[in-house]
Amino acid sequence: MLAVDLRNLTKRFGSVTAVNDLSLQIDSGEIVAFLGPNGAGKTTTIDMLLGLTRPDAGSVRVYGSTPDDAIARGEVSAVMQNGGLLKDFTVGETVAYTASLYAHARPVSEVLERAGIGEIADRRVGKCSGGEQQRLRFAMALLSDPRLLILDEPTTGMDVEGRREFWGAIREDAERGRTVMFATHYLDEADAYADRIVLIRQGVVVADGTTAEIKNLASGRVVRATLPGADEASLRALAGVTNVERRGDTVLVQCLDSDIVARHLLTTTAARDLEISSKNLEAAFVALTADTAAESNGATR
Amino acid sequence: MTVAARETPAHAQPHTRLVPRLGGFNLTALRLEVRRVLRNRRTVMFILVFPSVFFFMFSATARGGKQAASPEALAYIMISMAVYGAMVGTTSGGAAVAVERSLGWSRQLRLTPLRPAAYVAIKVLTAMTLGFIAVAAEFAVGAVAGVHMAPHVWLLSGLAAWLCSLVFAAFGLFMGFLLPSENVMQFVGPLLAVLAMFGGLFIPLSALSPTMRSVASFSPVWGVGQLARAPLMGDFSSTAVVSVVVWTLLFGAGAMALFRRDTARV
Numbered sequence: 001m002l003a004v005d006l007r008n009l010t011k012r013f014g015s016v017t018a019v020n021d022l023s024l025q026i027d028s029g030e031i032v033a034f035l036g037p038n039g040a041g042k043t044t045t046i047d048m049l050l051g052l053t054r055p056d057a058g059s060v061r062v063y064g065s066t067p068d069d070a071i072a073r074g075e076v077s078a079v080m081q082n083g084g085l086l087k088d089f090t091v092g093e094t095v096a097y098t099a100s101l102y103a104h105a106r107p108v109s110e111v112l113e114r115a116g117i118g119e120i121a122d123r124r125v126g127k128c129s130g131g132e133q134q135r136l137r138f139a140m141a142l143l144s145d146p147r148l149l150i151l152d153e154p155t156t157g158m159d160v161e162g163r164r165e166f167w168g169a170i171r172e173d174a175e176r177g178r179t180v181m182f183a184t185h186y187l188d189e190a191d192a193y194a195d196r197i198v199l200i201r202q203g204v205v206v207a208d209g210t211t212a213e214i215k216n217l218a219s220g221r222v223v224r225a226t227l228p229g230a231d232e233a234s235l236r237a238l239a240g241v242t243n244v245e246r247r248g249d250t251v252l253v254q255c256l257d258s259d260i261v262a263r264h265l266l267t268t269t270a271a272r273d274l275e276i277s278s279k280n281l282e283a284a285f286v287a288l289t290a291d292t293a294a295e296s297n298g299a300t301r
Numbered sequence: 302m303t304v305a306a307r308e309t310p311a312h313a314q315p316h317t318r319l320v321p322r323l324g325g326f327n328l329t330a331l332r333l334e335v336r337r338v339l340r341n342r343r344t345v346m347f348i349l350v351f352p353s354v355f356f357f358m359f360s361a362t363a364r365g366g367k368q369a370a371s372p373e374a375l376a377y378i379m380i381s382m383a384v385y386g387a388m389v390g391t392t393s394g395g396a397a398v399a400v401e402r403s404l405g406w407s408r409q410l411r412l413t414p415l416r417p418a419a420y421v422a423i424k425v426l427t428a429m430t431l432g433f434i435a436v437a438a439e440f441a442v443g444a445v446a447g448v449h450m451a452p453h454v455w456l457l458s459g460l461a462a463w464l465c466s467l468v469f470a471a472f473g474l475f476m477g478f479l480l481p482s483e484n485v486m487q488f489v490g491p492l493l494a495v496l497a498m499f500g501g502l503f504i505p506l507s508a509l510s511p512t513m514r515s516v517a518s519f520s521p522v523w524g525v526g527q528l529a530r531a532p533l534m535g536d537f538s539s540t541a542v543v544s545v546v547v548w549t550l551l552f553g554a555g556a557m558a559l560f561r562r563d564t565a566r567v
Contacts (some may be wrong), residue, residue, distance in 0.1 A: 080405075088340055097329075097333045098413055288422055
């Protein structure tokens with residue numbers, strides 16, 4: 001059964017299209033990173049997924065029901081970026097209050113323990129650090145033992161140690177088979193904690209695959225050579241070649257194994273001025289998520 | 302110790318999931334909410350300390366005249382201060398929605414099964430609990446300070462002061478949804494003091510000019526003050542009941558309209 005089924009979602013704010021005809025399906029049990037730069041439409045998409053915002057077009061289904069219904073039955077819960085806590089409740093009271101709102105909830109002590117804040121249950125929320133507050137939001141999200149957990153940039157503003165501890169708790173929890181979708185603009189978080197990465201830019205999914213596939217997208221190399229009248233077909237036939245492009249006398253070959261391409265070019269063709277460059281995940285991310293102007297600049301130089 | 306729980310994670314049992322009854326309204330939440338509000342020193346000052354201090358100040362002023370304050374005057378002041386405490390308590394209870402909106406707590410609650418109407422019900426009952434505490438505390442102070450009234454007057458005055466403060470719970474909600482600010486009470490507090498004048502809470506209405514008296518009778522506190530003092534003065538008027546009902550409906554409708562705007566999905 002699909003945990004998340006977004007079809008042709010569109011959301012506009014005035015003249016700005018935040019999310020543009022976006023479709024996304026997530027299977028039960030997947031851990032998906034929703035990766036994109038600030039303003040890419042991640043939070044707007046998540047708000048629609050949670051029923052906080054109504055889409056202008058398209059449909060949202062969470063485990064087969066509407067977001068409101070899924071929330072009412074505790075099937076989905078979320079950890080939002082910031083805010084949303086009362087300073088004069090203690091940590092334990094905040095969780096107990098939230099627990100009382102559900103038809104079924106895990107014991108307060110259990111979720112505090114799992115979020116790693118069992119020892120600060122009596123502390124006022126106002127006296128908690130940002131990382132502790134975030135783990136409190138995580139504890140609240142665990143109460144209904146949701147089938148789908150959504151995290152919207154959960155580690156924004158946390159220090160390195162806080163991030164490490166937070167993700168430790170999430171990872172431990174995800175091993176129990178929960179579906180997790182998290183938005184982030186940190187590549188390393190997506191790489192370290194997700195099975196699947198969905199890259200979003202300007203409200204559109206620009207890449208979607210397993211972490212390995214997204215890395216492949218990036219881990220390939222580009223062989224560039226001067227070769228007038230290059231035979232594209234024979235280059236494409238080489239093992240591991242993913243794309244061939246001619247720009248005047250220059251040919252660019254994107255490939256997984258640059259050795260094969262280089263050997264071919266140097267031994268069987270008149271290619272000269274050979275250059276081999278590699279891409280990394282960072283570069284793929286920048287290329288895939290940069291705005292169009294930056295992209296065309298990259299193409300000409 | 303959580304081993305047993307781990308064996309049957311609820312997300313493995315999709316069909317057992319239920320929607321909470323009463324939209325999530327429950328007494329545990331109400332109890333935690335009241336406890337939290339009473340932790341706020343400023344709230345306690347306004348609903349418990351100030352009305353008691355005013356009671357002693359005004360009764361001392363009444364005694365300062367040629368003769369000692371009459372028992373009626375003492376009782377009149379006590380009931381007025383109980384109404385004042387209840388009015389501040391219920392208003393701040395309702396206006397708390399402003400704080401919760403500005404902090405994003407309302408948004409957080411939308412990620413739980415709590416229905417908006419159940420949230421408002423918790424707010425109103427919290428406000429009414431504060432109002433009850435204010436009236437009870439002021440009556441206790443009065444009893445200790447030597448106020449004498451017939452038992453039925455204690456009971457009926459207390460009930461009237463408390464139940465009629467519902468108009469201010471509605472007023473607080475209205476202001477809370479109108480002003481999305483963390484310090485809404487800094488604005489509403491002085492407004493309440495002015496209203497208290499019109500309710501004859503700080504000075505008897507008979508001390509006002511006839512014009513001011515007729516203006517006062519159209520204010521939201523007027524009816525509450527009249528009804529709370531009616532068992533003592535023996536001057537029950539149905540006009541006062543109309544005043545309380547109309548103002549409660551007005552503020553309630555206003556709060557409801559703003560609340561709908563607030564919870565509308567954008």
